[in-house]
Amino acid sequence: MPPLISAQDVSKSFPGVRALKRVGFELLSGEVHALVGENGAGKSTLMKILAGIYSRDGGDIFYNGEPVNFTSPRAAQVVGIGIVHQELQLMNHLTVAQNIFIGREPRGRFGLLLDEDKLNRQARDILDHMHLRLDPRAIVGGLTVAKQQMVEIAKALSYNSRVLIMDEPTAALNNAEIAELFKIIRELKARGVGIVYISHKMDELKEISDRVTVLRDGEYVATVPTATTSLDTIISMMVGRTLMDMSRPAQQNARDEIVLEVRKLNCGPLVKDVSFALRRGEILGFAGLMGAGRTEVARAIFGADRPTSGDIVVRGESATIKSPTDAVAHGIGYLSEDRKRFGLAVGMDVESNVVMATLAKHLAFGFALRRRSMRQTVDTFIRLLNIRTPSATQEVRLLSGGNQQKIVVAKWLARDCDILFFDEPTRGIDIGAKAEIYKLLRSLADQGKAIVMISSELPEILLMSDRIAVMCEGRITGEIAASGATQEGIMRLATQRESAKAA
Amino acid sequence: MTQTKTASIETGKGVATLKSQLFTSGARQKLFAFASLILLMVFFSFASPAFLQVENILGILQSTAVNGVLAIASTFVIITAGIDLSVGTLMTLCAVMAGVALTYWHLPLWVGVLFAIATGAVSGFLSGSFVAKLKLPPFIATLGMMLVNKGLALVVAGDKPIYFDETEGFSTISQGSLVGYVLPSLPIPNSVLILFLLAIAASVTLSRTALGRYAFALGSNEEAVRLSGVNVDRWKITIYMVAGAICGIAGLLIASRLNSAQPALGQGYELEAIAAVVIGGTSLSGGTGTLLGTIIGAFIMSVLTNGLRILSVAQEWQIVVTGVIIILAVYIDMLRRKTA
Numbered sequence: 114m115p116p117l118i119s120a121q122d123v124s125k126s127f128p129g130v131r132a133l134k135r136v137g138f139e140l141l142s143g144e145v146h147a148l149v150g151e152n153g154a155g156k157s158t159l160m161k162i163l164a165g166i167y168s169r170d171g172g173d174i175f176y177n178g179e180p181v182n183f184t185s186p187r188a189a190q191v192v193g194i195g196i197v198h199q200e201l202q203l204m205n206h207l208t209v210a211q212n213i214f215i216g217r218e219p220r221g222r223f224g225l226l227l228d229e230d231k232l233n234r235q236a237r238d239i240l241d242h243m244h245l246r247l248d249p250r251a252i253v254g255g256l257t258v259a260k261q262q263m264v265e266i267a268k269a270l271s272y273n274s275r276v277l278i279m280d281e282p283t284a285a286l287n288n289a290e291i292a293e294l295f296k297i298i299r300e301l302k303a304r305g306v307g308i309v310y311i312s313h314k315m316d317e318l319k320e321i322s323d324r325v326t327v328l329r330d331g332e333y334v335a336t337v338p339t340a341t342t343s344l345d346t347i348i349s350m351m352v353g354r355t356l357m358d359m360s361r362p363a364q365q366n367a368r369d370e371i372v373l374e375v376r377k378l379n380c381g382p383l384v385k386d387v388s389f390a391l392r393r394g395e396i397l398g399f400a401g402l403m404g405a406g407r408t409e410v411a412r413a414i415f416g417a418d419r420p421t422s423g424d425i426v427v428r429g430e431s432a433t434i435k436s437p438t439d440a441v442a443h444g445i446g447y448l449s450e451d452r453k454r455f456g457l458a459v460g461m462d463v464e465s466n467v468v469m470a471t472l473a474k475h476l477a478f479g480f481a482l483r484r485r486s487m488r489q490t491v492d493t494f495i496r497l498l499n500i501r502t503p504s505a506t507q508e509v510r511l512l513s514g515g516n517q518q519k520i521v522v523a524k525w526l527a528r529d530c531d532i533l534f535f536d537e538p539t540r541g542i543d544i545g546a547k548a549e550i551y552k553l554l555r556s557l558a559d560q561g562k563a564i565v566m567i568s569s570e571l572p573e574i575l576l577m578s579d580r581i582a583v584m585c586e587g588r589i590t591g592e593i594a595a596s597g598a599t600q601e602g603i604m605r606l607a608t609q610r611e612s613a614k615a616a
Numbered sequence: 617m618t619q620t621k622t623a624s625i626e627t628g629k630g631v632a633t634l635k636s637q638l639f640t641s642g643a644r645q646k647l648f649a650f651a652s653l654i655l656l657m658v659f660f661s662f663a664s665p666a667f668l669q670v671e672n673i674l675g676i677l678q679s680t681a682v683n684g685v686l687a688i689a690s691t692f693v694i695i696t697a698g699i700d701l702s703v704g705t706l707m708t709l710c711a712v713m714a715g716v717a718l719t720y721w722h723l724p725l726w727v728g729v730l731f732a733i734a735t736g737a738v739s740g741f742l743s744g745s746f747v748a749k750l751k752l753p754p755f756i757a758t759l760g761m762m763l764v765n766k767g768l769a770l771v772v773a774g775d776k777p778i779y780f781d782e783t784e785g786f787s788t789i790s791q792g793s794l795v796g797y798v799l800p801s802l803p804i805p806n807s808v809l810i811l812f813l814l815a816i817a818a819s820v821t822l823s824r825t826a827l828g829r830y831a832f833a834l835g836s837n838e839e840a841v842r843l844s845g846v847n848v849d850r851w852k853i854t855i856y857m858v859a860g861a862i863c864g865i866a867g868l869l870i871a872s873r874l875n876s877a878q879p880a881l882g883q884g885y886e887l888e889a890i891a892a893v894v895i896g897g898t899s900l901s902g903g904t905g906t907l908l909g910t911i912i913g914a915f916i917m918s919v920l921t922n923g924l925r926i927l928s929v930a931q932e933w934q935i936v937v938t939g940v941i942i943i944l945a946v947y948i949d950m951l952r953r954k955t956a
Contacts, residue, residue, distance in 0.1 A: 166843065187845030202843050204836035206903035207829075215833055216846040218826060226824045 115178035116141050117276055117307040118163065123172035125158055132158040135172065136333045138326060140276065140307040145298060147322035147339065148311045150351055151402075151569070154328040156311050157199060160278045163309075164196040165189030177275075195274035197265050199281045199311075205254030210236030212253050213268045239267050243297055258285040266294065270301075277301065278309040283317060284404070295321055313402050315344050315608050327351055345601065348608075352571055352600040371429075372563045373414075373445075373532050378423030380413035385587040387423070391532065391563045396554060398578030398595070399567040401607045405584040407567040408450060411534040415447040416440040427532070441470070446530030448521050450537045450567075456521040459510040463502050464491045466509050466520050470528045494523035498553060515546025522553065533557070536567045551577055571600045583607050649896050649912045656916060660923035667926055674805070676915075676922050681790065681807035682707075682870045684914040686885055687892035688818050689862035691910045692855050694893050695822070697835040697902025698754035700856070701886050702743060702762040703863050708882030709765040710735045710867030715778030715877040718786065725785055732871075733864035739765060740860020744853035766883060773879040780875050790872035807869050814865065819907040821858075831855055835902025891942040892917055900946070917941070 118140040125133040133155045140146050148156050161167045163174065165183030174181055176192060183189040189196075203212050210233045211218075219235065221228035236249035245263055253261060262285050269277055283291050298308055298321060310322055318325060319339060327334040327350040334350050373391040378384055383406035391397050399407040413420045416434040425432045427443045434440045440447070449455035457466050468475060468487050475487045491505045498519045502512055509517060518538060525533060538554070539547045554577060558564055568574050574581055578595045583606035591606040660667040686703045693700040710732040718728035739761060746757035780786040790807035822828035830851045833841045842848045871877045896913030898905025917938065924934045 185845065186843050190845050198843075202837065202840035204833045204840050204903070206832055206836040211829065211833075215829075215841060215844045218829060226820075227826060227829060229824070 114142065115175070117177060119175040119178075120159070120163065121173050121175075123159065123162060123174065124170045125155075125162060125167060126170055132331050133162075133169075134331045136328065136331070138163075138333075139336070140309060142275075142305045142307050143302050144323045145302060145308045145310055145321050147318045147325040148309055148328065149313070149318065149325060149347065150328035150334075151571075153330070153569070154351070155331040156328055157280055158331075159328070160196065160280060160309060160311065163189070163276075164194055164278060166196075190272055190274075193273070193275035194278070195269035195272045195276065196278040197262075197269045197280060197282055199284070201258070201261055201265060203253050203261055203264060206252065208250050208252055209240075209247055209256075209264050209267075210249035212264055213239065213249075213271050235271075236267075239271050243267055243270070244293055259287065259290060262286060263290070266297075270297070274306065276307050276309070278311075280311045281313070282310070283312065283314065291317070313608060314610065315347070316610070318347075319344065345605075348604045349601055352604055372427065374424075374426040375410075375414060376424040376426070378410065378413055378420055378425070380409060380418055380420040380423075383409040383587040384413050384420070387584075387587075387589055389582055389589060389592065391565060393531075393561050393563050394558050395579040396558050396564045396566055396577050398574040398581040399565060399584065400571065400574045400581055400603050401569075401584035403569060404586075405607065406587040407584050408536055409587075410584070411447055411536055411565065411567060414440070415445060415534060417447070441528060441530065443532075444530050445532045445534070446525035446528060447534040448518075448525065448536060448538065450540065452517060452521050453510075456524075457509050457517060460508065462506045462508055463495070463500070463512075463520060464488065464505040467491045467494055467523045467527060470524050490527060491523075494527065497526075498523055499549065513546060514542040515549060518542060518546075518550060519553065522557075531562045532565075533562055534565045534567070537569065538566060539568075539570070539573065547573075571603055574603065575600065585609055649909060649916065653912055653916050653919065656919050656923065660919070660926065663923070664926045667923060672922065672926070674803070676918050677808045678790075678805055678873070679922070680914050680918040681805070681811045682866055682873070683885065683888055683892065683918065684811045684911060685814060685862060685866040685869060686889040687896075687910045687914045688814055688907065689859040689866070690886070690889040690893050691818070691898060691905060691907055692822075692831060692859045692862075693754070694890070694898055694900060695831045695835050695902055695905045696852065696855055697838070697900075698747060698852075698856075699758060699890065699900070700743065700859055701755065701758040702739065702765055703859070703866075703889055704885030704887075705762050705765040705769065705882040706736055706739050706860060706863040707866040707870060707885060708877070708879060709739070709769040709772075710864040711871035711877035712769045712773045712778060712879055714868060714871055715780065716772060718783040719778050719780060722782075725783065728783070728786075729789075729868060732867045733861050736860035736862065736864030736867070737857045738860070739863075740857035741853060743860070744856030747856065748849040748852040762883070762886070769879040769882070773877060775879065777876040777878050780871065780877075787872050787875050790869045807873065810865065810869065814862065815907055815911055818862075822907055827851070827854060827858065832903055832905075835904070837903075887942070888917060888938070891938070891945060895941070895945040913945075 116139045118138070120136070120138040122135045122137065123133055124135055136155065136159055138159060148160070150156050158167065162169045165186045165188050168184070181192070204215065207215070213236050214232055219228045219231040220226065233249045240247050240249060243263070243266070245267065247260060247263070253264060256264070262282065266282060282294065286294065301308060310318070312318060322339045324336055325339050325342065325347055326336045327347060329351060337347070370393045371390050372393050376388050378387040383404070387410050389397070399410070401407050409418065412418045414425055414434070416436045416439050419435070425434060427445070432443050434443065437447070453459055458469065464487055468490060475483045475490070477483050488505060494500065495502065495505065500519045500523070501516050509520060512520070535554070539550050542550065554564060554566065566574070566577055575595065575598060581593050581595055581598055581603065582589050583591045583603055585607055590609045593602070666672060686707060689703050690700055713735040714728045714732040717723045717731040718725065743758050743761045746752045746760070747754050788806065790805060792806045793803045794806055795809055796803035822831065830841065830846060834848065834852065838848060892913035893905070893910050894900060894913070895916055896906070896909030896911070898909055920937065920941065921934055924937060925931070
């Protein structure tokens with residue numbers, strides 16, 4: 114019998130990034146096939162192609178032995194491929210039943226009016242089958258995220274799919290709910306349904322999957338049987354790449370003075386009892402998977418979000434930080450993940466962006482802009498940071514990612530911030546510019562600034578950090594010295610969940 | 617509106633109940649609106665004996681008819697998280713087209729009616745296509761159509777009104793009384809009857825048909841609808857067409873009341889229509905709303921105008937008050953949206 118799905122040499126590119134490079138994947142009837150890889154490895158992209166949401170640039174896909182080319186989600190649904198998305202795709206104003214059957218509402222007499230009772234009955238059937246105590250008439254927007262996720266799963270199940278793709282299905286579920294979900298998955302297996310299970314949770318993979326396929330940087334690595342392969346092997350396949358051949362920049366001895374101390378910080382579900390210390394002149398790397406809470410920690414310290422409890426001590430004095438204004442007053446700066454959205458005014462020029470946080474310094478009579486003083490400041494920073502731009506009046510959006518990042522750094526340096534949080538500093542920046550950013554970071558540290566570098570790229574963490582803090586699901590699972598740290602070691606800490614700790 | 621699961625995990629029942637309250641707060645807004653309407657009527661009845669006279673009430677009903685129909689049209693579009701700024705001038709264009717059919721070309725009455733409704737549907741088709749296919753923001757697409765309709769009305773009518781004196785029975789569309797014919801003690805004008813019937817039909821459509829279901833779904837999370845395999849473009853266009861056709865009915869009503877198609881009229885009606893919709897509990901961000909709320913909102917506006925006039929408040933001040941109400945209503949809507 115041919116495999117349910119057979120994908121060969123599938124490629125997909127988006128502007129600026131090659132998401133999939135000739136990837137192969139196979140799904141058999143009645144198997145649970147796990148798909149793993151780091152952030153950006155291409156897992157979601159591959160699955161969205163299978164589900165008809167994206168089109169592929171190259172390669173072939175066979176469904177039940179027949180070549181297929183899905184041009185829309187509907188085309189894939191119709192032949193029996195269902196997908197539960199990582200990000201909830203629900204209509205919050207509608208009821209559970211209405212969400213499940215959107216597009217397939219049962220009609221009443223004359224086929225004109227909708228049969229709401231039949232809709233609710235059919236929904237009830239599915240929910241009962243899943244042992245879900247949910248009222249089909251409940252408004253989805255009022256449900257907890259866990260229940261919403263269950264609705265998504267119910268919706269995918271209602272299509273009587275032959276193939277079910279689940280992208281991080283247990284992100285919001287507790288153990289009891291996960292057990293329930295696994296029961297359903299096993300039932301589907303017995304009926305011959307093929308299930309693709311994307312997850313970072315290693316313990317779950319071990320429990321539920323038959324085979325594991327590993328992707329890395331958009332490429333296919335290997336497919337292994339779950340039962341006979343160790344987690345360590347899988348993890349090393351996920352990260353295994355030679356460290357970038359870059360000699361580690363000479364490192365000054367980190368001075369011992371602690372400039373920032375965070376004690377038992379709590380802020381929402383992704384920052385739980387976080388404590389760490391940051392010293393002058395050091396680079397503290399924050400490693401972890403997407404959603405581990407690193408950005409949230411930075412935002413909580415920076416005042417962008419309000420912590421529910423915990424203390425922040427800046428230079429020995431307890432600090433109350435209620436907004437970024439307070440944080441900046443304490444000398445804390447935050448370079449966000451998405452610099453185009455949160456770090457720069459891309460339509461404005463270099464000069465405007467650099468002085469953005471320090472405009473008050475350049476005002477005459479409190480309101481008029483003093484152009485000359487602004488220009489002096491900008492020229493200084495262009496020189497200092499080696500920002501490559503034709504002029505100070507060049508529009509920022511026309512510059513390369515690396516130079517844009519330098520402008521954001523200049524903005525914070527102009528504000529005399531000496532505690533800096535860099536969130537994914539080299540995202541979207543090519544190799545050459547990356548090296549420059551690394552040099553910049555190191556020189557900032559050498560000058561006495563204290564830096565927290567959040568990064569999802571393990572080689573970068575290993576290269577730049579003096580110490581490494583690893584987070585998983587809101588907690589710091591380990592703090593290790595950079596020398597002697599390995600990618601596997603970090604990955605293990607990054608996937609070490611509370612429940613798995615006991616194991 | 618997608619949500620990352622990990623980022624929005626909530627704990628505790630408290631948040632869940634708060635969320636469900638917010639998503640059904642449209643019901644509360646509706647109650648609030650209805651209570652306001654009753655309060656207003658009570659206030660004006662005490663303030664002036666002339667308010668509760670049968671003639672006055674009939675006058676209120678008459679003047680609500682046109683605005684109410686336009687508000688019904690707007691409700692459909694607003695529920696999809698869109699907006700239609702062209703409803704006012706479209707009404708006028710439809711009236712003008714009815715005039716072309718009936719007065720210029722001497723076609724039978726029912727053809728004139730069809731012309732008006734068809735014109736509305738065509739304009740709606742264009743607006744919907746600009747929004748769905750060209751991906752123009754509804755504000756821009758319908759702003760453009762508003763001006764197009766306005767200009768076309770002036771071009772076609774030649775800058776002067778078209779009279780319906782020669783068309784027999786035209787004025788009975790809104791001025792006649794079918795109800796009064798059957799029940800002589802209840803001389804409710806046809807325009808009000810049409811508003812009433814249209815409101816019921818629209819309400820049933822919103823709650824019991826696929827069109828209504830998709831309108832709410834699109835307003836709630838368009839991407840989710842698209843990923844569910846529904847032809848989003850087709851339904852969006854259909855919804856705008858329905859709204860346009862309803863504007864055609866409004867055009868007939870106003871032309872019938874004035875016994876003429878006034879090409880310079882129309883602009884400004886759309887804001888009152890939107891105000892009525894929002895006051896009635898429909899959110900400008902889409903996904904929720906009721907037709908009953910819209911009708912209540914429309915009546916609040918006309919009761920207010922009428923009451924102020926009876927109290928001899930200068931017309932200029934009436935306009936100020938209306939503006940204040942609109943600001944308040946939208947502000948309350950924004951507050952509700954921010955907390956959701």
